[in-house]
Ligand SMILES: [Zn+2]
């Protein structure tokens with residue numbers, strides 16, 4: 001199979017011919033129809049993710065067709081169109097049994113713990129626990145865009161933050177995660193505020209439903225700006241970027257008993273940010289992480305999609321080839337283009 005491959009961190013990946021994968025006992029092989037590019041692929045390639053062992057094939061936001069199944073697979077067959085959450089549970093531990101596959105200690109992550117989907121084929125373990133059947137009306141590129149950022153945002157906004165109608169939701173960072181969060185909060189009846197340094201991204205945020213936007217490079221104080229718009233602070237705030245400044249602001253701009261959700265990854269030198277803990281205590285703030293979403297929660301998300309309440313395909317800015325994904329991956333940290341890139345030609 002053709003795949004993007006690297007033997008060293010920070011060195012340009014190559015497109016290589018590699019042996020086709022075989023399914024494990026409980027796993028399948030998926031012919032990749034689409035695979036999204038994500039900032040976590042860039043973190044992985046930079047060497048920030050301890051799960052990655054070299055050499056490596058990245059890629060974790062995928063959709064495609066099952067072409068081979070292991071003997072233990074009961075719920076899926078060759079020809080099924082599927083996607084998979086980027087954190088896949090083992091199905092056997094206490095976290096998985098409690099329905100929290102997204103924090104399974106034995107987790108399978110395509111593109112991190114195992115080779116991923118920047119390739120013609122990808123092997124997925126624990127298929128019965130993690131694969132999601134795709135309805136016909138959702139195409140591969142749209143489905144691929146759900147697996148990581150959109151699903152993580154869905155869990156962050158709907159499940160972790162318990163966002164409801166009328167809530168003010170501040171979203172710090174209007175990349176793929178942030179725009180998804182704005183779209184989901186809006187679909188849930190909340191009022192989203194998009195915050196970013198780029199006017200282009202803020203314009204996109206308004207298209208996704210943001211009722212207000214704040215350009216952090218032109219206001220004196222982001223926290224004060226949020227407090228003013230919301231008359232006292234946000235009910236829910238999301239750090240969708242993953243930076244000490246956005247994390248701090250996201251907690252600081254909450255109203256009493258507000259909920260902060262950290263979705264943007266905090267890796268390397270940013271792993272231990274300072275946060276306004278006195279306010280967390282005095283105002284009884286709630287601080288959550290959000291990392292992936294269980295396969296069984298896709299039903300709720302897909303139902304909202306099918307009803308037309310959210311349109312994640314709006315977030316797809318570019319459909320690219322596997323070859324074009326090499327420079328795309330290497331420059332993801334500097335990307336100023338709003339929206340996401342999806343590989344649709346392998
Ligand atoms: Zn991702």
Ligand SMILES: [Zn+2]
Nearest residue numbers: 090093096104
């Ligand atoms: Zn497990």
